[in-house]
Amino acid sequence: xxxxxxxxxxxxxxxxxxxxxxxxxxxxxxxxxxxxxxxxxxxxxxxxxxxxxxxxxxxxxxxxxxxxxxxxxxxxxxxxxxxxxxxxxxxxxxxxxxxxxxxxxxxxxxxxxxxxxxxxxxxxxxxxxxxxxxxxxxxxxxxxxxxxxxxxxxxxxxxxxxxxxxxxxxxxxxxxxxxxxxxxx
Amino acid sequence: xxxxxxxxxxxxxxxxxxxxxxxxxxxxxxxxxxxxxxxxxxxxxxxxxxxxxxxxxxxxxxxxxxxxxxxxxxxxxxxxxxxxxxxxxxxxxxxxxxxxxxxxxxxxxxxxxxxxxxxxxxxxxxxxxxxxxxxxxxxxxxxxxxxxxxxxxxxxxxxxxxxxxxxxxxxxxxxxxxxxxxxxxxxxxxxxxxxxxxxxxxxxxxxxxxxxxxxxxxxxxxxxxxxxxxxxxxxxxxxxxxxxxxxxxxxxxxxxxxxxxxxxxxxxxxxxxxxxxxxxxxxxxxxxxxxxxxxxxxxxxxxxxxxxxxx
Numbered sequence: 001x002x003x004x005x006x007x008x009x010x011x012x013x014x015x016x017x018x019x020x021x022x023x024x025x026x027x028x029x030x031x032x033x034x035x036x037x038x039x040x041x042x043x044x045x046x047x048x049x050x051x052x053x054x055x056x057x058x059x060x061x062x063x064x065x066x067x068x069x070x071x072x073x074x075x076x077x078x079x080x081x082x083x084x085x086x087x088x089x090x091x092x093x094x095x096x097x098x099x100x101x102x103x104x105x106x107x108x109x110x111x112x113x114x115x116x117x118x119x120x121x122x123x124x125x126x127x128x129x130x131x132x133x134x135x136x137x138x139x140x141x142x143x144x145x146x147x148x149x150x151x152x153x154x155x156x157x158x159x160x161x162x163x164x165x166x167x168x169x170x171x172x173x174x175x176x177x178x179x180x181x182x183x184x185x
Numbered sequence: 186x187x188x189x190x191x192x193x194x195x196x197x198x199x200x201x202x203x204x205x206x207x208x209x210x211x212x213x214x215x216x217x218x219x220x221x222x223x224x225x226x227x228x229x230x231x232x233x234x235x236x237x238x239x240x241x242x243x244x245x246x247x248x249x250x251x252x253x254x255x256x257x258x259x260x261x262x263x264x265x266x267x268x269x270x271x272x273x274x275x276x277x278x279x280x281x282x283x284x285x286x287x288x289x290x291x292x293x294x295x296x297x298x299x300x301x302x303x304x305x306x307x308x309x310x311x312x313x314x315x316x317x318x319x320x321x322x323x324x325x326x327x328x329x330x331x332x333x334x335x336x337x338x339x340x341x342x343x344x345x346x347x348x349x350x351x352x353x354x355x356x357x358x359x360x361x362x363x364x365x366x367x368x369x370x371x372x373x374x375x376x377x378x379x380x381x382x383x384x385x386x387x388x389x390x391x392x393x394x395x396x397x398x399x400x401x402x403x404x405x406x407x408x409x410x411x412x413x414x415x416x417x418x419x420x421x422x423x424x425x426x427x428x429x430x431x432x433x434x435x436x437x438x439x440x441x442x443x444x445x446x447x448x449x450x451x452x453x454x455x456x457x458x459x460x461x462x463x464x465x466x467x468x469x470x471x472x473x474x475x476x477x478x479x480x481x482x483x484x485x486x487x488x489x490x491x492x493x494x495x496x
Contacts, residue, residue, distance in 0.1 A: 071214070073228075074214075074218070074226035074227070074228045074486075075226060075227055075228070076228075079228050079490055084490075085486070085487050085490030086490070087207075087211075088211050088214040088215075088486070089214060090213065090214055090217055091214075091217060120227065121226075123223070124221045124222065124223040124224075124225065124226070125221055125222055125223075126222055
């Protein structure tokens with residue numbers, strides 16, 4: 001597989017601005033941070049949830065917002081079709097979610113299957129008052145009736161294109177790029 | 186690193202360090218699943234598992250069944266006592282018939298060594314060995330290793346004493362293979378008549394002096410003494426066995442240092458282990474049972490996923 005960069009969607013500064021807006025939107029929609037909790041979907045949703053939580057506490061100048069990490073591997077709908085057994089990793093939700101307003105955080109919203117699996121997974125932990133979805137990029141091509149409540153940027157993509165999200169915590173830099181992927185042979 | 190594929194789990198002999206590590210790492214995740222308010226995940230929806238127990242078992246069968254149900258598999262149970270086996274059907278015919286009902290995974294417990302291997306070569310379902318004769322009991326050794334990883338940390342250079350009836354113990358054999366692969370040191374202790382000849386080729390030391398062995402080890406895994414060994418004349422009497430090889434509080438205190446105490450169950454209290462040791466500080470015997478469900482979930486998950494490779 002080779003990747004050809006088509007377009008930069010975010011540089012580091014742009015990403016920071018957009019995350020700040022998302023933090024404000026989350027606060028506005030939930031009328032403050034009482035009962036609010038952010039849960040990042042592994043892998044890149046986790047650091048994004050941490051960043052949004054820090055921004056939200058900064059805006060409100062209040063105590064920390066609870067942050068969890070969700071691994072959805074065991075709830076995927078393609079497990080029995082996958083060529084390789086997907087590696088399961090830990091879910092860390094160190095607080096009760098009953099009656100909370102839970103915001104699921106992910107980097108890219110695409111088919112909606114990950115969000116569906118996340119909804120399924122989160123309900124094993126209790127009954128939140130609401131579940132909302134925040135994503136940095138919505139690249140379209142949904143296969144499920146799922147939408148983002150808080151969307152950083154909508155990007156029109158074609159088949160054969162991929163959105164690559166790079167984050168400091170995982171990849172050493174902040175950037176989002178649109179790439180064209182093609183098989184070498 | 187992901188990517189280790191299992192078609193069957195027949196034993197720990199020959200299983201790589203990477204494979205064992207992946208099972209144990211996955212089991213850690215399933216331990217967390219078991220702590221959730223709803224301890225169930227949908228991963229094995231659509232997978233059918235048959236538990237074929239040709240030999241009685243309570244703990245292992247329930248542990249497998251819970252693991253299967255918590256992964257959302259469909260489960261059917263077969264035990265030798267209430268089946269067509271009593272009508273003279275062979276094990277292979279039984280397994281073929283069950284397979285014809287579209288079963289994906291077969292968990293086998295059998296009194297004959299090699300029975301799961303025999304089935305694995307003849308049916309297309311994945312086979313998990315739940316104990317075959319005195320040969321192997323891989324998921325027991327995996328849960329023992331998971332318990333040790335939790336209690337102590339790394340298995341490398343850990344000193345593990347396996348105490349008791351080694352000759353008849355599949356738990357001992359699987360533990361020896363697994364622990365050696367993971368870099369632990371293993372010593373065996375028990376009566377000469379219950380010590381198999383081939384063990385020294387497995388890279389382990391043997392001693393007949395329990396006090397010396399206790400002074401050496403970090404962990405004691407106490408094996409169950411089958412009471413029929415006395416009838417078979419392999420031990421003079423239970424009292425005699427208890428005096429030489431029973432694990433008592435006094436012995437442990439003499440040896441000094443904190444030891445982790447394990448037992449695969451069921452326990453003969455006052456024979457191979459005293460109650461104040463089995464229930465005392467250092468004992469992880471009930472934790473082993475909890476970890477057993479997580480380890481079996483990990484094995485079922487890894488064995489069921491992906492496309493079945495053709496052997």
